[in-house]
Amino acid sequence: MYDFDWSSVRPALPFMWDxxxxxxxxxxxxMSVGIALGxxxxxxxxxxxxxxxxxxxxxxxxxxxxxxxxVLLWFSLxxxxxxxxxxxxxRMANVQVISAMVAFSLFQAAYYAEIIRAGIxxxxxxxxxxxxxxxxxxxxAMRLVVLPQAxxxxxxxxxxxTIILFQDTSLVYVMQVRDFFGAANIVGTRDGRQVEMIxxxxxxxxxxxxxxxxxxxxxxxxxxxxxx
Amino acid sequence: xxxMNWRVFxxxxxxxGGATYxxxxxxxxxxxxxxxxASWCIALVWGSVMGVFRTLxxxxxxxxxxxxxxxxxxVPLLVQLFIWYFVMPELVPAGLGDWFKQIDxxxxxxxxxxxxxxxxxxxxxxxxxxxxIESLAKGQKAAGLALGFTLRQTYDYVLLPMAFRIIIPxxxxxxxxxxxxxxVASTIALLELAAMGKQLLDYTARAYESFMAVTLLYIAVNxxxxxxxxxxxxxxxxxxxxxxxxx
Numbered sequence: 001m002y003d004f005d006w007s008s009v010r011p012a013l014p015f016m017w018d019x020x021x022x023x024x025x026x027x028x029x030x031m032s033v034g035i036a037l038g039x040x041x042x043x044x045x046x047x048x049x050x051x052x053x054x055x056x057x058x059x060x061x062x063x064x065x066x067x068x069x070x071v072l073l074w075f076s077l078x079x080x081x082x083x084x085x086x087x088x089x090x091r092m093a094n095v096q097v098i099s100a101m102v103a104f105s106l107f108q109a110a111y112y113a114e115i116i117r118a119g120i121x122x123x124x125x126x127x128x129x130x131x132x133x134x135x136x137x138x139x140x141a142m143r144l145v146v147l148p149q150a151x152x153x154x155x156x157x158x159x160x161x162t163i164i165l166f167q168d169t170s171l172v173y174v175m176q177v178r179d180f181f182g183a184a185n186i187v188g189t190r191d192g193r194q195v196e197m198i199x200x201x202x203x204x205x206x207x208x209x210x211x212x213x214x215x216x217x218x219x220x221x222x223x224x225x226x227x228x
Numbered sequence: 229x230x231x232m233n234w235r236v237f238x239x240x241x242x243x244x245g246g247a248t249y250x251x252x253x254x255x256x257x258x259x260x261x262x263x264x265x266a267s268w269c270i271a272l273v274w275g276s277v278m279g280v281f282r283t284l285x286x287x288x289x290x291x292x293x294x295x296x297x298x299x300x301x302x303v304p305l306l307v308q309l310f311i312w313y314f315v316m317p318e319l320v321p322a323g324l325g326d327w328f329k330q331i332d333x334x335x336x337x338x339x340x341x342x343x344x345x346x347x348x349x350x351x352x353x354x355x356x357x358x359x360x361i362e363s364l365a366k367g368q369k370a371a372g373l374a375l376g377f378t379l380r381q382t383y384d385y386v387l388l389p390m391a392f393r394i395i396i397p398x399x400x401x402x403x404x405x406x407x408x409x410x411x412v413a414s415t416i417a418l419l420e421l422a423a424m425g426k427q428l429l430d431y432t433a434r435a436y437e438s439f440m441a442v443t444l445l446y447i448a449v450n451x452x453x454x455x456x457x458x459x460x461x462x463x464x465x466x467x468x469x470x471x472x473x474x475x
Contacts, residue, residue, distance in 0.1 A: 067411035209302035
């Protein structure tokens with residue numbers, strides 16, 4: 001039977017907390033940028049302009065058919081060089097973290113856009129007609145009438161997607177960025193206690209995601225009651 | 229950056245035997261397809277069993293399947309893979325662990341990745357099977373039981389044939405997810421398509437060509453999967469159900 005020795009966990013907590021800060025930074029930034037960009041993509045996709053609509057459709061389809069790891073490898077091994085050469089910068093030390101943030105933002109935007117598109121389409125078309133009849137411009141109708149309702153309906157889905165994003169940030173492992181899991185793994189290999197450290201990291205992810213997804217579910221059920 | 233040079237794929241790779249870089253790429257593709265198919269088998273069988281458990285009036289089976297779904301959906305895929313690869317061999321009975329540690333490293337990686345992807349995807353298929361069964365009219369189950377079927381027979385002949393046909397579209401997107409998720413195996417040094425992309429880059433120093441080829445191959449595989457599932461969906465369409473009940 002395997003002899004567990006959890007003594008590595010405690011002294012490593014500050015180190016892992018630094019990693020967790022990277023995880024949270026990437027998550028929060030990718031969520032904010034992703035939702036903002038996703039909203040634009042979704043609105044462009046629903047617009048009457050065929051070329052623009054096709055463009056945003058291909059953006060979404062491209063990112064949704066490529067593995068996240070592949071996107072991260074692009075942004076880790078190719079994009080930083082291009083940017084450095086384009087702007088004549090020397091490669092900064094934290095370029096990988098920035099690169100990871102950009103990669104996650106662009107990637108998540110494609111997924112958020114699909115949720116937001118469905119949300120906008122779920123608002124009855126009579127609403128926008130009524131807003132226009134009241135003399136609002138299209139922009140006002142979107143901003144003041146359609147989007148507030150759409151976002152209310154789809155908040156649970158956006159949050160669920162964010163929980164997935166939080167889990168997926170662990171893949172920055174392939175970019176040599178030290179996030180929470182990366183930190184735990186480093187401590188594990190250093191102390192020869194990989195079993196304990198991997199299990200500890202898994203437990204932390206589980207508790208965080210389990211609690212959050214239960215909260216989202218409760219919120220979703222409350223929304224449903226109000227809606228009917 | 230310079231010019232693109234796609235001829236690089238026809239140059240000899242240093243692995244000997246006259247293999248070109250194109251052969252390497254196809255080798256990676258083959259492994260990705262193999263990995264996805266092997267884990268799909270686990271995922272479909274295990275996920276279906278667990279999905280049925282989620283709908284049964286048996287508290288223990290319901291509890292087991294619910295716990296399974298919660299655990300496998302709330303731990304990141306990468307962490308799960310590391311658990312299968314680094315942790316499990318230490319925790320299973322010593323005989324099994326020792327056997328695992330002395331088999332061919334490639335087999336170790338492939339086995340760990342297959343089990344990981346299989347049970348990860350199984351948790352998602354489980355929820356789809358459950359949703360498929362729950363989407364059927366309640367009368368179907370009652371009718372089956374009223375006709376004298378046992379609960380087992382009601383599932384086999386009435387509920388499951390309908391439920392599976394209804395969830396084909398969601399299963400299709402799950403298959404695409406599985407192909408994409410299989411890239412995680414590159415983190416334990418399994419030379420599937422994504423890892424091969426990195427190796428091509430290392431050996432040829434042709435970043436764009438390597439990554440573009442690999443990225444396009446992923447897209448191609450996914451298109452084939454979606455095409456096949458659409459064909460299957462057409463074959464299995466239930467008269468009277470318009471969209472097949474997909475999301």
